[in-house]
Structure formats: C-alpha cells, structure tokens
Amino acid sequence: MNQRGLSRILQALRTPVGIVASAGLLLVIVLAIAAPFIWSGDASRIDILHTSQGASHAHWLGTDALGRDIFYRVLVATRLSVFLAVLAAAIGAAVGIPIGAVPAIVGGPVGRLVTGFINLAVAFPALLVAIFVASIIGVGAHGAVIGIAVAIAPYYARLSQTLSSSVAGSEYLAAARMLGVKRVRLLTRHVLPNIAEPLLITSTISIGDALLSLAGLSFLGLGVQPPQYDWGRMLNEGLNRIYVNPEVALGPAVAITLGALTFALFGEVLAKAAGAGGARRWLRGELAEADAASVRAGVGSTEPAGRAGAGLAGAGATDLVLAVENLTVSFPGGAVPVRDVSLRIEPGEIVGIVGESGSGKTLTAMAIADLLPAAAHLSASRLCLFGEDPRALSTSQRRRLLGRSLAVVYQDPMSALNPALRVGRQVGEVAEVHQGSSKREALGSAVDRLRAVHIGSPESRARQYPHEFSGGMRQRAVIAMGLMAEPKLIVADEPTTALDVTVQQQILRLLRDVSVSRSAAAILISHDVAVVSQLCSRVVVMYAGRVVEELDVGTLVDGPAHPYTAALVAAVPTMASDRERPLASIPGRAPTPFDDLPGCPFAPRCPRASDLCRAQMPPLEQRSPTHRAACWHPMPAGADIVEEVAV
Amino acid sequence: MTAAPLSLGRQRNWWAVHARTAYLFRRTSRLLVSLVLLLTATFFMIHLVPGDPVRAALGTTAPQSLVDARRAALGLDKPLVTQYLDYIRNLLHGNFGTSLISGERVTDVIKDRGPSTFRLAGIAFLVAILVAVPLGILMAALTRDSKRRPLELGFTATAGAIAAVPSFLTAVALVYVFAVKIHWFPVAGQGGVSSYVLPIASLSLGPIAALSRIVRVEGLRVLEQDYVRTARGKRLPARIIYLRHALPNTLTPTLTIAGLLVGGLVAGTVLVENIFAWPGLGTTLVSSVAQKDYSTVQAVAVIFGAVVLLANFAVDIALGAIDPRSTILDV
Numbered sequence: 001m002n003q004r005g006l007s008r009i010l011q012a013l014r015t016p017v018g019i020v021a022s023a024g025l026l027l028v029i030v031l032a033i034a035a036p037f038i039w040s041g042d043a044s045r046i047d048i049l050h051t052s053q054g055a056s057h058a059h060w061l062g063t064d065a066l067g068r069d070i071f072y073r074v075l076v077a078t079r080l081s082v083f084l085a086v087l088a089a090a091i092g093a094a095v096g097i098p099i100g101a102v103p104a105i106v107g108g109p110v111g112r113l114v115t116g117f118i119n120l121a122v123a124f125p126a127l128l129v130a131i132f133v134a135s136i137i138g139v140g141a142h143g144a145v146i147g148i149a150v151a152i153a154p155y156y157a158r159l160s161q162t163l164s165s166s167v168a169g170s171e172y173l174a175a176a177r178m179l180g181v182k183r184v185r186l187l188t189r190h191v192l193p194n195i196a197e198p199l200l201i202t203s204t205i206s207i208g209d210a211l212l213s214l215a216g217l218s219f220l221g222l223g224v225q226p227p228q229y230d231w232g233r234m235l236n237e238g239l240n241r242i243y244v245n246p247e248v249a250l251g252p253a254v255a256i257t258l259g260a261l262t263f264a265l266f267g268e269v270l271a272k273a274a275g276a277g278g279a280r281r282w283l284r285g286e287l288a289e290a291d292a293a294s295v296r297a298g299v300g301s302t303e304p305a306g307r308a309g310a311g312l313a314g315a316g317a318t319d320l321v322l323a324v325e326n327l328t329v330s331f332p333g334g335a336v337p338v339r340d341v342s343l344r345i346e347p348g349e350i351v352g353i354v355g356e357s358g359s360g361k362t363l364t365a366m367a368i369a370d371l372l373p374a375a376a377h378l379s380a381s382r383l384c385l386f387g388e389d390p391r392a393l394s395t396s397q398r399r400r401l402l403g404r405s406l407a408v409v410y411q412d413p414m415s416a417l418n419p420a421l422r423v424g425r426q427v428g429e430v431a432e433v434h435q436g437s438s439k440r441e442a443l444g445s446a447v448d449r450l451r452a453v454h455i456g457s458p459e460s461r462a463r464q465y466p467h468e469f470s471g472g473m474r475q476r477a478v479i480a481m482g483l484m485a486e487p488k489l490i491v492a493d494e495p496t497t498a499l500d501v502t503v504q505q506q507i508l509r510l511l512r513d514v515s516v517s518r519s520a521a522a523i524l525i526s527h528d529v530a531v532v533s534q535l536c537s538r539v540v541v542m543y544a545g546r547v548v549e550e551l552d553v554g555t556l557v558d559g560p561a562h563p564y565t566a567a568l569v570a571a572v573p574t575m576a577s578d579r580e581r582p583l584a585s586i587p588g589r590a591p592t593p594f595d596d597l598p599g600c601p602f603a604p605r606c607p608r609a610s611d612l613c614r615a616q617m618p619p620l621e622q623r624s625p626t627h628r629a630a631c632w633h634p635m636p637a638g639a640d641i642v643e644e645v646a647v
Numbered sequence: 648m649t650a651a652p653l654s655l656g657r658q659r660n661w662w663a664v665h666a667r668t669a670y671l672f673r674r675t676s677r678l679l680v681s682l683v684l685l686l687t688a689t690f691f692m693i694h695l696v697p698g699d700p701v702r703a704a705l706g707t708t709a710p711q712s713l714v715d716a717r718r719a720a721l722g723l724d725k726p727l728v729t730q731y732l733d734y735i736r737n738l739l740h741g742n743f744g745t746s747l748i749s750g751e752r753v754t755d756v757i758k759d760r761g762p763s764t765f766r767l768a769g770i771a772f773l774v775a776i777l778v779a780v781p782l783g784i785l786m787a788a789l790t791r792d793s794k795r796r797p798l799e800l801g802f803t804a805t806a807g808a809i810a811a812v813p814s815f816l817t818a819v820a821l822v823y824v825f826a827v828k829i830h831w832f833p834v835a836g837q838g839g840v841s842s843y844v845l846p847i848a849s850l851s852l853g854p855i856a857a858l859s860r861i862v863r864v865e866g867l868r869v870l871e872q873d874y875v876r877t878a879r880g881k882r883l884p885a886r887i888i889y890l891r892h893a894l895p896n897t898l899t900p901t902l903t904i905a906g907l908l909v910g911g912l913v914a915g916t917v918l919v920e921n922i923f924a925w926p927g928l929g930t931t932l933v934s935s936v937a938q939k940d941y942s943t944v945q946a947v948a949v950i951f952g953a954v955v956l957l958a959n960f961a962v963d964i965a966l967g968a969i970d971p972r973s974t975i976l977d978v
Contacts, residue, residue, distance in 0.1 A: 120684060128951055222937065
C-alpha cells in the first residue's frame with residue numbers, strides 16, 4: 001500500500017463512522033488482551049450459593065449453573081472468541097491466497113481447473129462447509145477453526161484470483177517474467193504487493209465473518225468445549241434459560257453482534273477509503289454528463305429578465321398548437337440553461353430549433369413536453385399547449401391531454417426503448433392506457449403503426465425485443481409510438497444524431513411524411529443547420545439559452561441577420577465549398593448556464609461586437625413579418641461572416 | 648437495415664434458439680460435474696476421518712464383533728473403487744445407506760426430517776422475495792431524484808445493520824421479544840401456524856434487508872434510464888411506469904442475489920432449527936456430527952449441497968430465460 005492509500009485511510013478513520021469503528025475495534029483489542037488478566041479470577045469463581053441467578057447488582061448479567069459471574073465471563077471470553085476468529089481467517093488467507101494466484105501464474109488447463117474449483121467451492125455456504133470439515137477433524141475448537149478456515153479460503157482464493165489476473169496482464173509482470181524471475185519470487189515480490197490493499201479490507205471483513213461462524217459452531221456445541229468458553233458457547237448455555245433469565249442469553253448475543261459488527265464496520269470504512277478515488281471520479285463523470293443542467297454550487301444565481309419577448313409570439317390566437325412566452329428553466333445552484341424563450345407553433349408547421357450543445361434547445365423541448373428532470377424549475381409568463389395551460393390542469397387531465405396530442409421522439413433510440421418489453425407492447429401501450437383498448441386491439445394498432453413507419457413484416461417485428469432492432473428501426477418504432485394517438489405536435493429531439501448518415505435521411509423523410517399526412521405540427525431540434533433547413537419552414541436559433549434569431553428557411557440561406565446564425569450556416573460544408581479554404585469554425589466557447597452576462601451572450605465571440613453589445617442585451621426585433629433577430633449590429637444582406645472573422 | 652427481409656429475422660431467431668440450447672447444455676454439464684464433485688467429496692469424507700470411523704462412532708467399549716458387523720454393513724471392507732461405485736449407485740436409487748449409530752436407514756431419517764426443513768427454508772425464501780422486492784421498489788420510488796434524504800439514510804442504515812446480523816442472533820432477539828416478553832408465539836417446537844412465525848422471521852429478516860437494498864439501488868439505476876423517460880413521455884400512470892417498465896429491468900440482479908441467498912438460507916436453517924428445536928435436517932446434522940454418525944452427516948451434506956447447486960442452476964436458467972438480451976448466454 002502506498003503513501004496516498006495510507007493517508008486516504010487515515011482520513012476515512014476521522015469521519016464519524018470511522019471514529020466509531022476504530023473505537024470499537026480498539027475496545028475489542030484491548031479487551032481481548034487485558035480482560036483475562038484482570039477478570040479471569042472473577043470469571044471462574046464458583047459460588048454454589050448463587051447458581052443460575054438472574055441479573056442483580058452484584059452480577060450484572062446473572063450467574064451460570066456453577067454461580068460464576070456471566071458479565072465477567074463475557075469480557076474474558078473476548079480473547080478466545082477473537083483469537084480463534086483471527087486464527088481461522090489467517091489460515092483461510094494463507095491457504096486461499098496462494099491457490100487463487102495460481103491461475104495467473106501458471107495459466108493453461110491447470111489454471112482453468114483451479115478457477116473452476118474455486119467457483120464451485122464459493123457456491124457452498126461457508127457454515128455448512130465448516131460443519132462438514134469440523135465433523136471430519138472432530139468436534140472442538142481445533143475442528144471449528146480449521147473448518148471455518150477451509151470455508152473461508154475459497155473467498156480469499158476468488159479475490160486473489162480476480163486481482164492477480166488483472167495484475168498478471170500488466171506489463172511489468174511480463175517484463176519480470178522475461179527477465180527470468182522465478183515463480184515464487186514473482187508471487188511474493190510482484191503480485192502480492194499490488195493486491196495488498198483489497199486483501200487487507202477482505203481480511204478485516206472476514207475476521208468478522210469468522211467470529212460469527214465460530215460463535216455459530218460453538219453455539220451448536222460443535223466448537224469450543226467446556227471448560228473453555230467463548231461467546232457462542234455461553235449463548236448455547238444461556239439459551240435454555242431464556243424464559244427465566246433472558247439476560248443470560250442476551251449478554252453473549254450482544255457481545256457476538258457488537259464484535260462482528262465492529263469488524264464489518266471497520267472493513268467497510270477501509271473499503272470506502274480505498275474506493276474514494278473511484279467515487280470522486282464517478283462524481284466528475286456525473287457532472288460532465290449533466291452538461292447544461294449541471295449543478296455547481298456557489299456560482300451566482302440569476303433572475304430571468306422580465307422583458308416580454310413581444311413580436312411574433314405576441315399574437316394570442318387560440319388555434320395555435322403551442323404558444324410559450326418568457327420560458328425560463330433554472331436549476332438549484334444557479335444554472336439557468338433556458339432564458340426568456342418565446343415560441344409559437346401553428347398547426348401543421350414544422351419548426352426547427354438549432355444551436356450548439358448546451359444552448360438550451362433540448363431543455364426547451366423537454367419543458368414543452370413536461371419531461372424536465374425533477375430538479376428543474378420552469379417559469380413562463382404564458383404556456384399554452386393545444387389551447388390549454390398544462391400547469392393549470394390536474395395530473396390526470398394533463399396526462400390525458402399530452403398523452404393523446406403530443407408525441408416525443410428522443411435523441412438516442414438505442415436507450416429510448418425498454419429492453420425488457422416487446423416492441424409491439426411498448427408501441428401499443430398508449431392505446432391501452434389512453435384509449436382504453438384491449439391488449440389485442442392495442443397490438444393490432446401497434447402493428448398498423450409499425451407498418452406506417454415502413455417497418456417490414458410488422459407482425460413478427462412487433463413480437464421482437466428492441467435489441468433485435470437496428471438503430472434506425474428503433475427510431476421508427478419510437479415514431480410509431482408517437483402515432484398511436486392523434487398527435488397535434490411532434491417534438492423530435494435530435495432524432496438523427498445517433499444514426500448513420502444514410503438512415504438519417506430516411507428518418508427525416510419519415511418525420512416530414514408523418515407530419516404532413518397527419519397534419520401534425522413538429523418541433524425538430526438539431527445542432528445541424530443542414531438537417532433543419534431541409535425539413536423546416538421556420539427556424540429558431542438559440543444561443544446560451546436565449547433565442548437570438550427566428551427566421552424562415554429562405555432568409556436563413558440568403559442572409560441571416562445575427563452573426564451567430566451566419567457563422568452556423570457558414571460552418572456547414574456544401575458541394576460548392578471552396579476546398580482550399582479552411583472550414584469555418586466559431587472561435588471561443590459558449591457561456592455556461594451559470595454566466596449571466598449583461599450584454600449579448602455572443603459578444604465575446606462576435607467579430608462585430610461593440611461596447612454596446614457587451615453592455616446591453618439587444619432586444620429581439622422584428623425585421624420582417626417572418627424574421628426577428630436580437631442584434632445591435634445585424635449583418636447586411638450578402639455579407640460573409642467568415643471573411644469578417646478572417647479580417 | 649430498415650426493411651430487413653423476413654428470412655434474416657428467422658435466421659436470427661434460429662441463432663437465438665441455438666445459443667439458448669448451447670447455454671442450457673453448458674450449464675447442465677456444469678451442474679453434473681459439480682454434483683459428481685459433491686458426491687466424491689462426501690464419499691471421501693468418511694475415509695478422511697483419522698483412525699477407524701466405525702470404532703470412533705461406536706466408542707472404545709463397543710465389542711469388536713459389532714464394529715466388524717457395522718463395517719461390513721457399510722461396505723467399508725470392500726475395495727475403495729467398489730465402495731465408490733456402490734455409493735453412487737445407491738444414491739441414484741435414493742438409498743443413503745445406514746446410520747453408523749442406530750443402524751437405521753438414513754433414507755427414512757431424511758424422509759422424516761427433510762420436509763419440515765424445506766418447508767421452513769422455502770417459505771422463508773418466498774417471504775424474503777415477496778417482501779424485499781416491493782419494499783426495494785417502493786424505497787426507490789420514494790427516494791428517487793435525491794428526494795427524502797432522511798428516509799433514504801434511515802432505510803440504508805437499518806437494512807445494513809439487519810443484514811449484518813446473522814439469523815441465529817436475530818432468532819434469539821425475536822424469541823426474547825415475541826415469545827418471552829409478550830407471549831405472542833411459542834418459544835420453540837413445531838406445531839401450528841404460529842410456531843412457524845418466529846423461525847421464518849429469523850431466517851428471512853437478513854435476506855429481506857440485503858435484497859431490498861439491492862432492489863432499491865437497481866430501481867434507482869433503472870428509473871434514471873432513458874426508457875423510463877420514454878414511458879413518462881407516453882404519459883403512463885406511475886403504477887405502470889414502476890411495475891411494467893422499471894420492475895422487469897431490476898429482475899436480473901435481484902434473481903442473482905436471490906440465488907446466492909439460498910445457500911445462506913440453507914445454512915441458516917441449521918442454526919435456526921437448533922434454536923427453535925425444529926425437527927428438521929439441521930438438528931439431525933448437528934446431533935449426527937456430535938455423535939460421529941458419519942453416514943448421516945454424509946447424507947445431509949449431499950442433500951444440502953445438492954439443494955444449493957440446484958438452486959444456483961435454477962437461477963441461471965431463469966436468468967437465461969427472462970433476460971431478453973440474454974447476455975448470460977455468452978458466458
């Protein structure tokens with residue numbers, strides 16, 4: 001074990017649990033060493049006038065059949081109980097560890113044989129193995145210790161086998177082998193030191209186990225024999241009196257429990273300390289994964305600006321499929337990944353939302369679909385889906401409204417389907433729940449919808465599990481799922497990102513066909529301007545959680561007003577791209593959801609930015625009936641953002 | 648492969664069926680090898696006893712004629728190979744030989760004692776599963792998204808402590824509280840339904856604690872999966888999300904742990920039967936060990952060992968059958 005491991009353990013021992021565990025362990029060790037010296041006189045003093053008594057002031061746990069004080073006997077028995085447990089664990093380790101290391105060193109059929117034998121031995125309950133071995137050797141402390149050692153050995157062997165096989169693959173061992181280091185030396189100098197830490201943890205825990213097993217054997221009368229006594233033996237003698245003097249049985253029982261728990265707890269503290277590095281790594285991974293939604297404490301919190309995002313979204317027509325105003329999504333800790341977004345979708349319209357990852361487009365979609373993570377907080381001055389505010393509805397009303405009219409297509413079809421349910425069931429379920437169809441009817445409509453999304457032989461496909469589907473087919477199945485009801489709005493969150501390029505086209509075409517044939521509106525979320533311009537009539541560009549431009553596809557291609565949109569368009573290579581020229585990229589990094597800049601969020605990366613941009617957020621201004629942009633210095637028509645960057 | 652031809656689908660199915668058969672074959676042969684090893688180990692046990700096991704069992708005062716007669720009855724005077732083959736042949740016919748001490752047929756003892764042990768262990772196993780799985784799922788549902796932190800802490804700490812206490816100490820505590828203090832259940836013995844309560848509770852409490860912790864953690868993992876969001880996106884009622892979409896995906900680890908619990912339960916019966924004076928194989932095993940009745944010990948070891956091996960086998964087969972991805976088939 002290295003220096004860092006040691007300091008990690010010391011640190012773990014300073015936690016409250018660590019302190020309790022170490023104090024307990026210290027007490028057990030001190031008692032095991034000192035108790036017999038101090039109290040063995042009291043423990044063995046026979047008092048025939050006070051035999052088999054209950055608890056009293058003189059005898060806290062009563063007396064046994066010969067009038068000996070049980071409390072002192074429990075204390076004195078610590079030594080034998082713990083000593084035998086340590087001995088059994090030590091013998092088990094001494095036998096098991098070398099056996100487990102054999103496959104890594106020898107390899108070949110012998111190694112496989114040993115591995116198989118270990119696997120078989122671990123399957124048998126330790127106590128039964130111990131009883132079996134003890135019965136061969138003979139009833140008594142000897143037999144019990146060897147029996148438990150034999151029972152524990154396979155666990156050590158399994159552990160050292162797993163550990164040493166990982167060490168065996170390492171390069172330094174190969175190097176040592178090449179240098180002709182002898183096998184025994186290989187084991188003692190190269191394999192064992194690298195597996196010392198987990199073995200130490202296992203040893204601590206296995207001493208606790210051995211303590212329990214020994215107590216069990218002694219309790220059964222197969223372990224320590226009189227006149228010797230350990231806790232298990234005392235429990236055995238006390239149990240007959242549990243009706244009259246329960247404390248006589250409970251005293252040893254509590255001693256066994258506390259003794260075993262102490263070792264188990266100490267082992268757990270050690271294991272936590274050893275695993276601490278791993279846990280920290282895990283935490284980092286979690287944070288990275290949470291991306292825009294990540295919760296980092298201590299970063300300044302923000303209040304969403306209260307300005308109404310007037311303009312296009314201002315119209316209050318009730319026949320709109322969706323109308324949102326000033327939608328803001330925030331997380332505890334100060335992250336505000338979506339700020340002040342206003343959006344309006346007319347029946348049958350396909351609208352694209354584009355932006356870099358972290359621009360808040362997915363959370364905007366999930367907010368609309370009522371699928372935000374539990375920690376997220378949504379606020380909006382207006383939220384109207386199919387003419388109703390879902391926030392004002394009861395849970396069941398909202399479920400019915402969204403379940404019938406809203407379909408969601410997710411980013412990763414590989415994980416969006418439940419691996420344990422047949423595809424037909426998953427697709428048809430909506431009809432069962434929301435339309436009251438029978439299972440058979442639901443399956444029938446599921447097959448029908450699977451056919452509608454061009455899945456070949458839908459009857460047999462419906463009986464298959466998702467793992468039997470390709471990625472494209474799974475995405476089709478998810479779309480079919482959305483078609484079960486009569487969707488008025490399809491929210492597709494990067495539906496093609498996880499798919500092959502050839503399949504992407506098919507899925508996009510399918511989405512458009514579905515939208516047209518069912519006259520359903522759709523929101524298509526993508527980081528890819530090319531995908532969006534192919535499918536949508538109108539595009540909303542998001543940056544750092546805000547809408548920076550909203551325009552029709554024609555304007556998007558001809559001349560967007562916002563430099564960010566222009567840069568996005570320029571970043572898409574076309575057949576006409578000049579291959580001599582490097583592909584356009586946007587310098588710098590997007591602000592995080594924690595940054596609340598006073599000015600335009602794109603200003604730090606924008607070639608056109610002025611002091612005004614950095615000081616004040618530009619409003620989303622109407623430029624034409626179908627075009628709004630939030631920019632103090634909009635691009636003149638026909639300007640080339642790439643050349644501006646180059647200058 | 649958007650419109651895969653039907654033939655391809657069929658071929659895949661054929662491979663899936665084939666893989667399943669191969670897995671079944673591999674797993675069955677492993678069971679057979681394990682059983683043979685178990686029988687061999689138990690056979691040699693009697694020969695590993697230092698000295699003459701018959702003399703050891705009958706004591707130094709027993710007349711030599713009796714010892715010789717018992718030796719002959721057990722076939723111990725035959726060559727080792729013949730003895731081994733006889734042993735296997737007898738076991739296959741359900742004949743466990745004769746007791747070293749009483750001369751009784753061990754088969755009768757097992758027929759007499761076995762059912763009450765397996766009733767105890769079987770009910771305890773069922774109780775453990777039926778309580779632990781709903782409890783674990785409920786706890787996962789209540790503590791998801793880092794909600795109800797105190798409940799989470801209380802549950803994990805309590806379950807962790809209970810799981811660490813072995814069944815025979817749980818039994819002592821339960822006897823003290825429910826039989827000695829408030830007289831709800833009998834202290835010991837096998838009688839009516841009430842006599843089953845404490846032994847089964849002692850056997851199942853630890854497994855319930857251990858299993859429900861695993862189910863909760865698995866449940867939390869599953870509830871974070873994308874397909875649960877899909878289920879939410881379908882606006883399914885919470886009941887269906889938990890029971891139909893989350894629960895089946897926790898089955899694999901649950902079953903794996905449940906299989907491991909069987910071994911612990913079998914060992915637990917030995918101790919618990921002795922605490923409750925239960926007329927089962929556990930008490931038989933302990934008294935036979937104490938009396939050096941090696942042939943009975945041998946028989947009980949074969950029975951318990953076979954139960955553990957068969958339980959592990961059943962779990963593996965069930966895992967192969969219920970897991971649609973059948974990842975286990977490649978193992």
